[in-house]
Amino acid sequence: MTDLFETIRRVLVPIHKEGYPFIAIGIVLTVLAGTFVQFLGWIFLLLTLWVCYFFRDPERIVPVGDGLVISPADGRVNLISTVLPPAELDLPSVPMLRISVFMNVFDCHVNRVPVTGRIDQVHYTPGLFLNAELDKASEDNERNGLVIETRQNGESVRIGVVQIAGLVARRIVDWVKPGDDLTVGDRFGLIRFGSRVDVYLPAGTRVLVGLGQKAVAGETVLADLRGTGPVRQFRRV
Numbered sequence: 001m002t003d004l005f006e007t008i009r010r011v012l013v014p015i016h017k018e019g020y021p022f023i024a025i026g027i028v029l030t031v032l033a034g035t036f037v038q039f040l041g042w043i044f045l046l047l048t049l050w051v052c053y054f055f056r057d058p059e060r061i062v063p064v065g066d067g068l069v070i071s072p073a074d075g076r077v078n079l080i081s082t083v084l085p086p087a088e089l090d091l092p093s094v095p096m097l098r099i100s101v102f103m104n105v106f107d108c109h110v111n112r113v114p115v116t117g118r119i120d121q122v123h124y125t126p127g128l129f130l131n132a133e134l135d136k137a138s139e140d141n142e143r144n145g146l147v148i149e150t151r152q153n154g155e156s157v158r159i160g161v162v163q164i165a166g167l168v169a170r171r172i173v174d175w176v177k178p179g180d181d182l183t184v185g186d187r188f189g190l191i192r193f194g195s196r197v198d199v200y201l202p203a204g205t206r207v208l209v210g211l212g213q214k215a216v217a218g219e220t221v222l223a224d225l226r227g228t229g230p231v232r233q234f235r236r237v
Contacts, residue, residue: 016110018173018190019055026051057110060218062185067152067226069205070184071215072114072161073197075103077222078133080211085200086138088123089145089160096160097201099222101215102133109190111163111174112218114199115225117150119180120158124172129165138198141165144172146188152225160200163191185218201225210234 015023026048034041062070079100085091103109127142142165149158163172174189182188191197199222206224209215213234215222 013056013058015052016055016057016190018192019051022051022055023048054105054109056108057187058108060112060185060216062112062218063221064184067224067228068184068221069114069159069199069201069223069225070112071101071209071217071220071222072111072188072199073101073103073215074107074109074217075101075196075215077209077211077213077215078102078196079135079198080207080209081135082203083138085160086125086143086145086162088125089147089162089200090121091147091158091160091200095203097203097205097207097223098138098198099201099207099209100138100196100198102196103191108217109192109195110187110217111189111191111197113148113182113184113186113188114161114222115148115150115159116184117148117159117182119176119178119182120147120149121178122146122174122176127165129167133166133196137164137166137196138162142172144174144189146174146176148182150225157202157225159202160198161188162198162200163189164196164198165191166195199223206231208232212236 030044033044082095083098085096123145128140145162171192176188204227206227
């Protein structure tokens with residue numbers, strides 16, 4: 001019986017409240033369309049079910065350990081590079097490690113805090129809606145940036161987390177403000193519908209993922225701030 005309940009819990013994933021208005025609209029359109037043209041009713045029903053799926057908000061099992069940086073988003077690791085951080089984050093103007101996770105419209109879009117710490121600042125920047133997979137999307141697209149102050153080896157470390165809108169995305173939502181204390185894995189926002197999240201980390205951080213790897217928000221370890229341990233190698237099979 002316990003296994004049955006666990007299976008049901010995994011299938012019936014909770015839906016985030018941000019999706020309720022869209023689901024309500026979908027239900028209304030389904031009923032109206034189905035009243036006049038049954039075929040259209042089925043189409044709107046499928047779209048409504050997809051909206052429920054898009055706004056799913058499953059539980060995650062968060063790794064806990066000194067220096068670990070956890071993925072803030074579900075999706076594919078599409079960029080790993082050393083770049084200057086966005087000026088609006090007010091981070092030191094020196095090259096930092098950037099790890100980008102691209103979310104397509106089938107990924108869960110609830111974003112999670114990559115490290116335990118305090119929100120130092122939140123900065124929204126209007127912009128374009130280019131393909132979020134492009135490198136220049138970090139500078140040109142609409143985005144919302146967070147600076148999180150965490151502790152590492154007794155010292156303060158500031159990292160950046162940037163939500164970037166994409167071709168389809170037209171709305172970045174975040175629920176945090178400067179001064180909030182958050183624990184790694186806590187939910188901090190989402191992006192509708194297809195986008196990217198960049199994480200900016202200090203030079204010397206050890207990367208623990210590979211390009212093209214599937215990341216799971218709140219579970220996949222992206223990097224280690226301590227910069228220790230062997231370098232990971234990856235291969236495509």
